[in-house]
Amino acid sequence: MLVAPSILTADFAKLESEIKKISQSDYIHLDVMDGHFVPNISFGPHISRVISHTTRIGLDIHLMVTDPYPWIEQFVFDTTKYITIHYEANDVVNTIKKIKEKDIKVGISIKPKTPVFDIVPLLKDVDLVLVMTVEPGFGGQSFMASMMEKVKELVKLREEKKLDFIIEVDGGISDQTIDVCRVSGVDMVVAGSYVFNHKDPEEAIRSLK
Ligand code: DX5
Numbered sequence: 001m002l003v004a005p006s007i008l009t010a011d012f013a014k015l016e017s018e019i020k021k022i023s024q025s026d027y028i029h030l031d032v033m034d035g036h037f038v039p040n041i042s043f044g045p046h047i048s049r050v051i052s053h054t055t056r057i058g059l060d061i062h063l064m065v066t067d068p069y070p071w072i073e074q075f076v077f078d079t080t081k082y083i084t085i086h087y088e089a090n091d092v093v094n095t096i097k098k099i100k101e102k103d104i105k106v107g108i109s110i111k112p113k114t115p116v117f118d119i120v121p122l123l124k125d126v127d128l129v130l131v132m133t134v135e136p137g138f139g140g141q142s143f144m145a146s147m148m149e150k151v152k153e154l155v156k157l158r159e160e161k162k163l164d165f166i167i168e169v170d171g172g173i174s175d176q177t178i179d180v181c182r183v184s185g186v187d188m189v190v191a192g193s194y195v196f197n198h199k200d201p202e203e204a205i206r207s208l209k
């Protein structure tokens, strides 16, 4: 299982030492929120760039913004591995193209109320599908187990259509919810509060892996 800790729950006053605590992670997940697409504002390109200079770990950037298109350039760092936008955002097709032009892997995310059916035409164009297992906006919410049906549907579609995107889930991931993710076919999990509120974040990452 690939593990991408979300720094949303980290202590921003000591970001450098917080990032050191997760040196075993596969990616670092950055939750960018605009206060419009979701009812919260987190951080933007500046803090993301600072983080990219703090670690060599690849960045998995999750844009929870209504208009991602004009912002893409500002999230292109040496270590940006994935940029994920939401299907519910504006100008999705052009934004996917733009991310690809930058040679960055592209993800498409769906909120809990959006069915997999809606993104089927886009699956051939993406490297990652992010199934939200909470309503986006805040860390520390409860995992929605019913979202595993979407994961299973995606596993089936990937096989039928011979595609190779990876399946990521985000929200409420812990040692209590990781098993159902694994058996449903999840490839990568995002974990915020479980990792950063753990007394030993490296142990938390190991337990998820
Ligand atoms: C929610 C964010 C998540 C969040 C996960 O909008 O996309 O990445 O930080 O936090 P936990 O793991 O605490 O649910």
Ligand code: ZN
Binding pocket: 006, 029, 030, 031, 062, 170, 190
């Ligand atoms: Zn996220």
